[in-house]
Amino acid sequence: MQAAFALYGERGFEQTTVAEIAERAGLTERTFFRHFADKREVLFAGADALQELLVRTVANAPETLTPIEAAAAGLQAAGALIQEGGELPRQRQDIIAASAELRERELIKLATLAAALADALRGRGVEDPAASLTAEAAIAVFKVAFERWVKDTGRQDLPRVIQASLDELQALAAAG
Amino acid sequence: MQAAFALYGERGFEQTTVAEIAERAGLTERTFFRHFADKREVLFAGADALQELLVRTVANAPETLTPIEAAAAGLQAAGALIQEGGELPRQRQDIIAASAELRERELIKLATLAAALADALRGRGVEDPAASLTAEAAIAVFKVAFERWVKDTGRQDLPRVIQASLDELQALAAAG
DNA sequence: TGCTTGATGACAGGGACTGCCATCAGCGTA
DNA sequence: TACGCTGATGGCAGTCCCTGTCATCAAGCA
Numbered sequence: 001m002q003a004a005f006a007l008y009g010e011r012g013f014e015q016t017t018v019a020e021i022a023e024r025a026g027l028t029e030r031t032f033f034r035h036f037a038d039k040r041e042v043l044f045a046g047a048d049a050l051q052e053l054l055v056r057t058v059a060n061a062p063e064t065l066t067p068i069e070a071a072a073a074g075l076q077a078a079g080a081l082i083q084e085g086g087e088l089p090r091q092r093q094d095i096i097a098a099s100a101e102l103r104e105r106e107l108i109k110l111a112t113l114a115a116a117l118a119d120a121l122r123g124r125g126v127e128d129p130a131a132s133l134t135a136e137a138a139i140a141v142f143k144v145a146f147e148r149w150v151k152d153t154g155r156q157d158l159p160r161v162i163q164a165s166l167d168e169l170q171a172l173a174a175a176g
Numbered sequence: 177m178q179a180a181f182a183l184y185g186e187r188g189f190e191q192t193t194v195a196e197i198a199e200r201a202g203l204t205e206r207t208f209f210r211h212f213a214d215k216r217e218v219l220f221a222g223a224d225a226l227q228e229l230l231v232r233t234v235a236n237a238p239e240t241l242t243p244i245e246a247a248a249a250g251l252q253a254a255g256a257l258i259q260e261g262g263e264l265p266r267q268r269q270d271i272i273a274a275s276a277e278l279r280e281r282e283l284i285k286l287a288t289l290a291a292a293l294a295d296a297l298r299g300r301g302v303e304d305p306a307a308s309l310t311a312e313a314a315i316a317v318f319k320v321a322f323e324r325w326v327k328d329t330g331r332q333d334l335p336r337v338i339q340a341s342l343d344e345l346q347a348l349a350a351a352g
Numbered sequence: 353t354g355c356t357t358g359a360t361g362a363c364a365g366g367g368a369c370t371g372c373c374a375t376c377a378g379c380g381t382a
Numbered sequence: 383t384a385c386g387c388t389g390a391t392g393g394c395a396g397t398c399c400c401t402g403t404c405a406t407c408a409a410g411c412a
Binding site: 066067068069072100103104105107108111129130132133134136137139140141143144147148165168169170172173174175176 | 242243244245248276279280281283284287305306308309310312313315316317319320323324341344345346348349350351352
């Protein structure tokens with residue numbers, strides 16, 4: 001992982017071969033593919049933990065919360081976890097933004113997150129399509145908020161940016 | 177395109193080689209790659225036209241419409257265009273749903289659509305992050321509505337499903 | 353007739369990924 | 383201690399996606 005991160009950062013994702021990563025890590029190419037399903041997956045190793053936290057937070061949120069509030073609680077928790085990574089998430093995002101292939105992979109991770117969130121909402125008794133809609137909209141808010149947070153040089157609080165984005169979307173929905 | 181569609185449908189996307197597609201089409205592999213950037217792109221040839229229609233509809237919508245209403249108009253137009261395809265969109269979606277690679281590609285097409293929609297909204301004077309949020313939420317609504325429409329055996333009207341989904345999200349937002 | 357242009361074929365090659373078998377260290381057990 | 387098991391790794395062959403390059407060839411035009 002460290003070797004891959006370094007090389008992707010230095011010369012870009014597409015310009016890095018798996019053989020080079022393996023060499024820097026002191027392993028063979030074959031061993032790399034035993035640890036990671038493919039060349040991109042290295043950058044998304046933490047996605048499972050994030051999803052688990054999101055789902056758990058939503059499941060354990062007070063019953064009195066509306067679907068959107070429950071989803072929001074999950075997003076905040078996820079945002080807080082990301083923020084713990086310090087500068088790493090931003091570096092990671094730079095690498096991803098520079099490669100179409102990696103952006104594809106990121107999107108499917110977010111879609112998986114949305115599906116898991118919808119599941120968690122259904123677990124709270126939310127019916128479809130409300131569960132799917134809430135989940136997809138929540139992930140959309142997360143996307144926009146995260147993007148803003150990454151670009152932001154002032155190091156704002158990510159959970160706060162998420163909440164602000166959600167509030168703004170609700171205002172737009174009310175006006176539209 | 178016809179050869180690819182047929183083969184992807186018959187034996188699945190991953191189990192089809194480009195050589196086979198080329199052979200059935202009476203061409204060489206090299207020629208295939210002159211027409212399509214990669215093996216997946218065959219299934220997304222109509223994406224450009226869809227995006228252009230979406231953007232044009234939003235740009236030409238009455239100035240009095242709110243951002244969400246303008247976005248909704250664009251989605252409706254896109255939905256109507258898809259519906260013209262008859263059974264093809266559903267077959268296409270079956271193929272895509274069966275392959276993780278293809279789902280990735282579809283997601284990036286939707287993300288591109290969202291970016292274009294956000295641009296169109298900015299062209300109407302909508303500021304960021306309102307433009308991005310509206311666009312992402314709109315595409316989320318489109319995703320859910322399209323999915324429901326594809327699964328639906330009663331052949332509902334796609335624009336109508338889109339409108340219903342949007343209404344439901346607005347109700348959820350108001351309640352949350 | 354000769355020239356240009358666009359589409360295609362042919363070929364070599366790089367790089368991602370997989371399947372298969374060999375090796376080898378650690379570890380429990382007789 | 384010797385033995386066997388297991389999990390991680392190396393090595394290697396092979397498939398397939400995709401690209402660069404050059405040759406060919408038909409269509410249109412001067």
